[in-house]
Amino acid sequence: MDLLMTEEEVRFRDAVRTFLGIHLDDDLKRAERLNPSFLADPDIGLKWQAKLNEQGWVAPSWPKQYGGTGWTLAERYIFDQECERAGEPHFRGASIKMIAPVLMRYGTDEQKAFYLPRILNGEDLWAQGYSEPGSGSDLASLKTKAVLEGDYYVINGSKIWSTLAHHATRMFALVRTADTGKKQEGITFILIDLKSPGVTIRPIRSICGTHEFNQVFFDDVKVSVSDRIGEEGEGWDIAKYLLEFERGGAFAGGVLRAMLTRLHRLASEPLPDGRKMIDDPLFAARLAEIATDIDANDMLELAAMSKVQAGGNPGSVPSSTMKIERSRIRQSIAELAASILGPDALRWEERRPLHELPEESEIAEERKVASAIYFNSRSQSIFGGSNEIQLEIIAKTLLR
Amino acid sequence: MDLNYSDEQLLLKESADRFLKERYDFDKRAKIVASDDGFDAGIWAEMANLGWLALPFSEENGGLGGGAVEISLIMEAIGRALVVEPYLASVILAGSLIEKLGTESQKAEILGGLIAGTSRPALAHAEKQTGFDLGNISATAVRTGDGYTLSGGKPLVLGGAAADIFLVSAKLDGNIRLFVVPADAVGLARKPAKLVDGSRACDLSLYNVPMPASALLDGDNTLVEVEAAYDRSNAALASEAVGIMDALLDATVSYTKERVQFGKPLAAFQALQHRMAEIAVKCQEARGSALLATLSVDALRSMRIRGVSGARAKIGKVSRVVAQEAIQLHGAMGFSEEMPIGAWFRRLYAIENTFGTTADHLKRYGEIIHDPAVLSGSLLREPA
Ligand SMILES: Cc1cc2nc3c(=O)[nH]c(=O)nc-3n(C[C@H](O)[C@H](O)[C@H](O)COP(=O)(O)OP(=O)(O)OC[C@H]3O[C@@H](n4cnc5c(N)ncnc54)[C@H](O)[C@@H]3O)c2cc1C
Ligand SMILES: Cc1cc2nc3c(=O)[nH]c(=O)nc-3n(C[C@H](O)[C@H](O)[C@H](O)COP(=O)(O)OP(=O)(O)OC[C@H]3O[C@@H](n4cnc5c(N)ncnc54)[C@H](O)[C@@H]3O)c2cc1C
Numbered sequence: 001m002d003l004l005m006t007e008e009e010v011r012f013r014d015a016v017r018t019f020l021g022i023h024l025d026d027d028l029k030r031a032e033r034l035n036p037s038f039l040a041d042p043d044i045g046l047k048w049q050a051k052l053n054e055q056g057w058v059a060p061s062w063p064k065q066y067g068g069t070g071w072t073l074a075e076r077y078i079f080d081q082e083c084e085r086a087g088e089p090h091f092r093g094a095s096i097k098m099i100a101p102v103l104m105r106y107g108t109d110e111q112k113a114f115y116l117p118r119i120l121n122g123e124d125l126w127a128q129g130y131s132e133p134g135s136g137s138d139l140a141s142l143k144t145k146a147v148l149e150g151d152y153y154v155i156n157g158s159k160i161w162s163t164l165a166h167h168a169t170r171m172f173a174l175v176r177t178a179d180t181g182k183k184q185e186g187i188t189f190i191l192i193d194l195k196s197p198g199v200t201i202r203p204i205r206s207i208c209g210t211h212e213f214n215q216v217f218f219d220d221v222k223v224s225v226s227d228r229i230g231e232e233g234e235g236w237d238i239a240k241y242l243l244e245f246e247r248g249g250a251f252a253g254g255v256l257r258a259m260l261t262r263l264h265r266l267a268s269e270p271l272p273d274g275r276k277m278i279d280d281p282l283f284a285a286r287l288a289e290i291a292t293d294i295d296a297n298d299m300l301e302l303a304a305m306s307k308v309q310a311g312g313n314p315g316s317v318p319s320s321t322m323k324i325e326r327s328r329i330r331q332s333i334a335e336l337a338a339s340i341l342g343p344d345a346l347r348w349e350e351r352r353p354l355h356e357l358p359e360e361s362e363i364a365e366e367r368k369v370a371s372a373i374y375f376n377s378r379s380q381s382i383f384g385g386s387n388e389i390q391l392e393i394i395a396k397t398l399l400r
Numbered sequence: 401m402d403l404n405y406s407d408e409q410l411l412l413k414e415s416a417d418r419f420l421k422e423r424y425d426f427d428k429r430a431k432i433v434a435s436d437d438g439f440d441a442g443i444w445a446e447m448a449n450l451g452w453l454a455l456p457f458s459e460e461n462g463g464l465g466g467g468a469v470e471i472s473l474i475m476e477a478i479g480r481a482l483v484v485e486p487y488l489a490s491v492i493l494a495g496s497l498i499e500k501l502g503t504e505s506q507k508a509e510i511l512g513g514l515i516a517g518t519s520r521p522a523l524a525h526a527e528k529q530t531g532f533d534l535g536n537i538s539a540t541a542v543r544t545g546d547g548y549t550l551s552g553g554k555p556l557v558l559g560g561a562a563a564d565i566f567l568v569s570a571k572l573d574g575n576i577r578l579f580v581v582p583a584d585a586v587g588l589a590r591k592p593a594k595l596v597d598g599s600r601a602c603d604l605s606l607y608n609v610p611m612p613a614s615a616l617l618d619g620d621n622t623l624v625e626v627e628a629a630y631d632r633s634n635a636a637l638a639s640e641a642v643g644i645m646d647a648l649l650d651a652t653v654s655y656t657k658e659r660v661q662f663g664k665p666l667a668a669f670q671a672l673q674h675r676m677a678e679i680a681v682k683c684q685e686a687r688g689s690a691l692l693a694t695l696s697v698d699a700l701r702s703m704r705i706r707g708v709s710g711a712r713a714k715i716g717k718v719s720r721v722v723a724q725e726a727i728q729l730h731g732a733m734g735f736s737e738e739m740p741i742g743a744w745f746r747r748l749y750a751i752e753n754t755f756g757t758t759a760d761h762l763k764r765y766g767e768i769i770h771d772p773a774v775l776s777g778s779l780l781r782e783p784a
């Protein structure tokens with residue numbers, strides 16, 4: 001075992017760095033800095049995606065045959081760290097990281113050929129339709145109904161907390177096709193065109209003041225049978241496969257390191273009274289502690305992915321640990337950043353997106369968005385299977 | 401020593417809770433927050449009728465002679481209901497300074513208007529560089545033939561958006577003094593600022609504002625009184641936080657009793673029961689701290705700091721955890737703006753950053769307990 005880069009990997013890192021230096025412009029970086037949410041504003045994300053697409057770097061984790069990079073694990077790790085270090089907009093959401101792996105594994109050739117290229121070139125933006133008003137942690141209790149009528153399913157019901165559904169062109173959804181047997185067995189995975197008649201989208205604002213998620217209603221919405229993934233009743237297995245990707249399938253460590261670096265820069269700036277937070281031993285100790293958390297999590301990610309690369313499975317304890325730790329680290333960085341604002345923490349800018357406001361100094365802008373980032377970070381331990389559910393998974397494994 | 405509320409105090413608490421429950425529900429508040437000036441004149445008038453605006457002032461000044469305990473009860477209710485009107489800023493902070501330092505005619509005029517609900521003063525003291533060092537201001541007052549001219553900048557004046565009168569601190573011959581400056585004074589500019597908790601403040605700038613001699617408040621001990629007024633306000637904030645924490649606990653308990661997942665109410669899961677029990681532990685601790693702060697506002701400075709800054713430090717820490725836990729236990733619902741959870745969370749965050757941060761207060765407390773007499777002294781005090 002070692003952590004050495006090969007000469008080739010060093011050259012790869014330098015090439016990525018050079019590319020980012022040339023193509024990731026200040027406007028995009030600024031917009032991402034001023035974005036309090038998990039995912040980039042789609043207008044910004046798509047701009048960056050288009051540039052990466054020319055280079056063939058949109059989907060580092062996809063195999064080459066589908067338009068991915070076919071990179072090794074080390075290359076993907078390096079790419080993630082470099083992109084985050086440069087401050088790229090986080091556009092890789094439900095499309096690239098969730099529905100794409102499902103299509104590759106369970107989709108028909110027609111489905112793959114139609115949908116995957118549209119994901120790469122940004123023509124389609126996908127929303128995830130899992131949660132319902134009555135079904136959150138208990139996902140399998142979902143009720144949105146799909147009734148087969150000839151070549152179509154007719155969908156009725158509603159999905160909630162659908163991130164970016166108001167920008168999305170399509171939604172992948174779990175729907176109920178049978179009420180008999182175990183609740184998991186009557187679930188089917190389908191693809192819904194969000195422009196279909198009968199779809200209504202209601203915005204929901206979050207506690208950080210941003211409209212990022214929605215409730216989506218289906219009133220007799222027709223979906224062609226050809227837009228079903230897998231067989232009827234196979235939805236639960238597919239959903240679980242997807243959740244593995246949502247919870248730990250891709251590197252997430254780079255963003256944590258980048259966030260901590262931003263906080264370090266903010267804390268190194270003199271305050272109006274001349275002090276610097278970084279000189280405060282309590283603050284410095286907290287920052288160092290978080291850095292050790294990040295290093296440990298990075299190693300866990302690398303080890304887990306190495307296992308995957310070798311054809312194995314990281315197992316539920318490391319996967320759930322990563323989900324829990326990532327959320328906690330993100331939350332503690334955001335909380336620490338918000339704790340050093342002083343009275344400015346009271347000011348609140350309501351306008352969204354923030355990057356449309358007149359430009360100020362980088363530090364002034366960091367201070368402006370810090371509270372919203374802190375508020376937003378509270379969602380990290382809720383979505384994609386809450387931390388309590390992750391602990392349940394770990395406990396079940398231990399006590400089996 | 402007596403730590404039981406009197407019958408009158410219990411009645412006050414009950415009436416405050418009832419009034420806000422009936423007249424200030426979350427929807428009504430949302431409308432006020434979204435309105436142009438973020439202030440409801442009708443509610444303010446009702447507060448005047450209920451005597452809230454007269455509460456802390458002595459009877460000779462037209463008040464009700466209430467003490468810190470009465471104020472703490474009102475503040476708890478204000479916390480629960482998330483009142484955005486400037487009760488703390490106008491009545492407790494600015495109002496009490498006028499009572500301490502005002503001339504007879506200033507008291508008659510300004511307190512009279514405040515108690516009647518027609519006037520809302522706001523204290524404009526802290527400046528950009530002030531931080532937690534209240535003496536660090538640079539606004540100036542220069543003597544003229546018949547008065548003074550004032551210049552300086554006062555960012556984030558709490559209650560400043562709805563104020564008609566500012567108590568502006570400035571250095572006169574090197575000493576900090578307070579001046580009564582009407583909001584429409586020549587040379588004064590006010591820019592409203594929206595705050596993270598839905599309330600409104602303002603950024604104030606004064607450029608050669610001419611004031612008559614009668615604008616000056618009494619007293620060579622202005623800075624001492626300003627510090628004491630901030631401590632009264634900090635004790636009030638501690639009680640407000642306690643009201644919010646209890647509200648978060650109540651909301652979380654009732655939500656988890658109703659929300660069913662896996663065929664059971666969430667409250668049936670022991671993992672969550674313990675989380676709520678921990679919240680209750682923190683609520684109890686915070687209540688103890690806030691009560692100590694309340695009963696310390698008139699004590700000797702070192703005891704006052706122990707009570708007040710100790711409470712702000714302690715409550716800052718535990719209230720943050722309680723708010724985070726309440727969101728977590730509500731799931732995505734707690735993360736949406738449609739429930740009051742996020743609004744309570746944000747108000748607690750604002751409290752942590754008002755009149756000193758949690759870290760500032762911990763530092764101030766830490767310094768005062770270096771004195772072994774303070775550290776080793778019990779909470780009971782000798783009579784004055
Ligand atoms: C920002 C954000 C974005 C989201 N985006 C999407 C999206 O795009 N698509 C989508 O489908 N969903 C999305 N979600 C929804 C998310 O998946 C759910 O919020 C999550 O699954 C939890 O469900 P819930 O919110 O209904 O909470 P509940 O399931 O009601 O849980 C409430 C609380 O109880 C705890 N709890 C529940 N069951 C147990 C148990 N058995 N033991 C112990 N504790 C328990 C939970 O951990 C939580 O703390 C999003 C959520 C957020 C916050
Ligand atoms: C130093 C000492 C002095 C004591 N003195 C006295 C005494 O004077 N009089 C007296 O009556 N008893 C006394 N006890 C006993 C004490 O009350 C028991 O240890 C205690 O009630 C736990 O019971 P247990 O040891 O059988 O552990 P168990 O009940 O077997 O519990 C084992 C572990 O599981 C946890 N646990 C148990 N049930 C639950 C649950 N429902 N939910 C979550 N967690 C749970 C416990 O917290 C513990 O960590 C003493 C114990 C100690 C260690």
